[in-house]
Amino acid sequence: MIGYSEKELLTRPFIEFIHPDHREWAMGIHIKRLKGEEVPLVYELKVVDKKGNTKWLENNGILIKWRNRPATLNFLRDITERKKAQEALKYRMEFERLITILSKRFIDPGDIDEKINEALKAIGQFAQVDRAYVFQLRDNSRTVDNTHEWCAEGIEPQIENLRGITLDDELPWFWGKIKAHETLHVPVVADLPPEAHLEKKHFERQGIQALVVVPMLSKSVLKGFLGFDSVRAQKTWAEDIITLLIISGENISLALDREHAEQRARLLSSTVE
Structure with a gap:
């Protein structure tokens, strides 16, 4: 999914793979979940793959017990293409809105x-x-x-x-x-x-x-x-x-x-x- 081997993923803290923009926020959710506090069940976050590219993942996490200690079980799904499509649609809508606004502005008096x-x-x-x-x-x-x-x-x-x-x-x-x-x-x-x-x-x-x-x-x-x-x-x-x-x-x-x-x-x- 992000290009790292199983060994690399298991021997490094997962926080290192999260994009710097989302690290503090993602860690906050993780800590709150371990404490039993209410957090989103599913959320999206940015990660950095082995080649340095930014990717988007959807994380579905739950609180579990692991060796008699609170832990989280996370199911990750790559949603990078979906996010790209959403961003492209948003960009196109903003583009068309800008054209409409500017066209009207030049017609109005002033x-x-x-x-x-x-x-x-x-x-x-x-x-x-x-x-x-x-x-x-x-x-x-x-x-x-x-x-x-x-x-x-x-x-x-x-x-x-x-x-x-x-x-x-x-x-x-x-x-x-x-x-x-x-x-x-x-x-x-x-x-x-x-x-x-x-x-x-x-x-x-x-x-x-x-x-x-x-x-x-x-x-x-x-x-x-x-x-x-x-x-x-x-x-x-x-x-x-x-x-x-x-x-x-x-x-x-x-x-x-x-x-x-x-x-x-x-x-x-x-x-x-």
């Missing part, structure tokens, strides 16, 4: 900048990234500004350093990908190809080890891009996280379009008056 910052925080925390950000293209469609940013605790903000970037000159390889409406997925910045040497230096100056960026489109017109940075570790981005970025980018683009349309309408109204 300050657009506040909504974008709240969205970056929500998706950044869900994806467990270090930095989430929006860059918007200026009217010349060649220059971008980092207009919104969220950073995890302990991560240095970069927004003030990332204004007025001329993409053709400063980040040509990156710009080619975004201009072609491609998702840029970089699990290891250090492994960027030679043709991306400018981008590599740019990312490393910000301490970025991995990133994923998606174009923000409105009716197939590029408006900017939305991205995640990993500063503390290299990272391969899961497909659902990229999907979250794409959907969030679409919501932000539509919200910005509505904001700009309302601004033009207000300007026209004031001019007519």
